[in-house]
Amino acid sequence: MGRYVARRLLQMIPVFFGTTLLIFAMVHLLPGDPVLAMFGDKGADPATLAAKRHELGLDKPEWQQYLFYMRDMILHLDFGTQIRNGRPVTEVLGDAFPITLQLAVLAFAIELVFGIGLGIIGGLRAGRLADNLILIFTLLIISIPVFVLGYIIKMVFAFNLGWIAPNVSTEPVLSEMLAPAIVLGGLSLAYVARLTRTSMAENLRADYMRTAVAKGLPRRRVIGVHLMRNSMIPVVTFLGTDIGALMGGAVVTEFIFNIHGVGGVIAESISRREGSTLVGLVTILVIVYLVTSLLIDLLYAVLDPRIRYA
Amino acid sequence: MSIIDKTAAVPAPRGGSDHTGPLLEVKNLHVEFHTRDGVAKAVNGVNYSVDAGETLAVLGESGSGKSVTAQAIMGILDMPPGKIPQGEILFRGQDMLKMSEEERRKIRGRKIAMIFQDALSSLNPVLTVGYQLGEMFRVHHGMSKKDATVKAVELMDKVKIPAAKARVSDYPHQFSGGMRQRIMIAMALALEPDLIIADEPTTALDVTVQAQVMDLLAELQQEYNMGLILITHDLGVVADVADKIAVMYAGRIVEQAPVHELYKRPAHPYTRGLLESIPRLDQKGQELYAIKGLPPNLLKVPTGCAFNPRCPKADDICRTEIPALVPVTEQNGADLPGRKSACHFWKETIHG
Structure with a gap:
């Protein structure tokens, strides 16, 4: 177990360098110039631009920029500064992350409760009316793109019914986050429901289920303990990777509801060609993702004793 | 995760003690399966009976209806598609087919227990054997988890699993085939039932282990004076242990x-x-x-x-x-x- 964790942590090192290099390269391949963008439509004289570039180190060859960037990151935990207003990326993320976390936790709770709930209903009534209704519902959600779903919910509940404010305020409270969380968690909810349903329906026919019934256990114990423990294994895997994805913010959802979370900051940085901000942000998110997936893999072994890490 | 249902207050079967007939009597049992291709008549009027301490071997090829009959007795047939259009299954003179699901559940495991063929797939892979054995005592006798584990160790000793105390928290896949089948037997024996149905208990085992498992089963049957229905297609197994045979x-x-x-x-x-x-x-x-x-x-x-x-x-x-x-x-x-x-x-x- 300890060795496995150590190995996984070591594996993160090449992943870390790989992702940073990739993102760095991609950002620099994009057309556009962050310094030029800073001055907007007014523009500036070439000398000022060159001076600014030199100050930011943007006049050096790109491989040097990458090495300097990595050096600062590893030695000083400096993930770079925003070009536009000179704030450290960690500070920007510090502002955005709690909001994203709020949204992610809410979305995750929704997909957990309703996804697994619908999955259980469908799985236990496989092939019958309830199962088919859930199938249609989940198919519908899976096939609607998230920006369409987001706008529909915003139109109906904010503009037509007036139940919610169209935009989330800068200091959001949990109730404001409900509509975006539903939009964000909707797709995963559908996947979780289908995964749970399939897993349950399959395990219902397992030999050990017959044994559990033959032991004279009450139905809710047969289902609640014997069936659920086995059926949740694939669902937990999916939920685990989904946590990582949710932490990374939701560019589209945050944009629709005007939420200033991680997704919003990323979108902003892309449009301003802010390479260092973007690389710093994504690097931190990659680390979050890697750590959550490691935790999920460890949880997996708890759920399924046949899996042993050595 | 620990929904424990105490059913300790189960009375003895009504009129059970003064019943004098056979322990279990199957009368004119029919079982059909309604499938897309038509009605499969799996059991067509089976009659047999077992007394306490007696061993009935039911012999037949795959698909002869021997397992389906056993599942009908246990009440673990999938219904639908399964259906029992007619027949009686009398346990101590009472027709189990007319009982409520709750009454039948209380008989299952406590009065009539079943040993399945493939112990690896028949034991829950994600629960320890101690938990699965102890569950019998916790659910039927309302025992605490700790007491149930002590009982589980006793049971494992009873079926001669070496180092029972150390192995009680192991999972089924950590045992050998013979040991797993012993655990299945221990689980069936846990509450000292009146009748045990063993559905091809040795089919998945190699020959030497087969003999050990059958000897163990016969020995425990004697000790508790249980009725035993042994379902098999192996004539060699039957000869040593059975009293009577139904083909x-x-x-x-x-x-x-x-x-x-x-x-x-x-x-x-x-x-x-x-x-x-x-x-x-x-x-x-x-x-x-x-x-x-x-x-x-x-x-x-x-x-x-x-x-x-x-x-x-x-x-x-x-x-x-x-x-x-x-x-x-x-x-x-x-x-x-x-x-x-x-x-x-x-x-x-x-x-x-």
Whole structure:
């Protein structure tokens, strides 16, 4: 177990360098110039631009920029500064992350409760009316793109019914986050429901289920303990990777509801060609993702004793 | 995760103590499966009975209905598609088919227990064996988790699993095949039931382990004076432990007999075929007999005697009339207690 964790942590090192290099390269391949963008439509004289570039180190060859960037990151935990207003990326993320976390936790709770709930209903009534209704519902959600779903919910509940404010305020409270969380968690909810349903329906026919019934256990114990423990294994895997994805913010959802979370900051940085901000942000998110997936893999072994890490 | 349901307040079966008949009696049991292709008649009027301390072996090929009958007794048939259109299953004189689901649940595991064929897939892979054994005591007797674990260790000792105390928190996949089957047996024995149904308990095991497991089962049966229904297609296993045998074919009992009589003088061509297809040392080098053909499709059972297309003795009457299960007698008409055959030509078969 300890060795496995150590190995996984070591594996993160090449992943870390790989992702940073990739993102760095991609950002620099994009057309556009962050310094030029800073001055907007007014523009500036070439000398000022060159001076600014030199100050930011943007006049050096790109491989040097990458090495300097990595050096600062590893030695000083400096993930770079925003070009536009000179704030450290960690500070920007510090502002955005709690909001994203709020949204992610809410979305995750929704997909957990309703996804697994619908999955259980469908799985236990496989092939019958309830199962088919859930199938249609989940198919519908899976096939609607998230920006369409987001706008529909915003139109109906904010503009037509007036139940919610169209935009989330800068200091959001949990109730404001409900509509975006539903939009964000909707797709995963559908996947979780289908995964749970399939897993349950399959395990219902397992030999050990017959044994559990033959032991004279009450139905809710047969289902609640014997069936659920086995059926949740694939669902937990999916939920685990989904946590990582949710932490990374939701560019589209945050944009629709005007939420200033991680997704919003990323979108902003892309449009301003802010390479260092973007690389710093994504690097931190990659680390979050890697750590959550490691935790999920460890949880997996708890759920399924046949899996042993050595 | 710990929904524990205490059913400690279960009364003894009503009128159970003064019941004098057999422990379990199956009367004219029919089971059908309604499938897309039609109705498969898996069991067609089976009758048998088991007394306390008695072992009944039910013999037959795959699809002969022997397991389905057992599942009907346990009440673990999938219904639907399964259906029991008629018949009675009397446990201590009470028809279990007329009981409520809750009443039946309280009998399952506590009064009638079942041992399944493949212990690896029949034990829950994600729960420790101690948990699965202890569950019997926790659910049926309302014991605490700690006490139940102590009981589980006792049970594992009982079925001779070495180092039981250390292994109680192991998972099924960490045991060998023979040990797993012992755990299945321990689970069935946990509450000292009156009747145990063992559905091919040794099929998945190698021969030496088979013998050990059967010996253990027979020993424990003696100790607790339990009735045992042993379902198998292995005639070798049966000879040592069974008191009487019922041979099934296409959902019917075709022959019933005390165990040694059946081996000496089979009264049905199917039984004879089965016996002749056992490899024997004194016939080394000769071709082994095999019953020709395949077991019938249960959606389309042949008319008359279901065995007629494969039977060397089949005549016109076999293709039209279903033979009844009739008592078998000696040539001079003397009674052969416990012997019955469902063959138009039983006389020729047993005496010929």
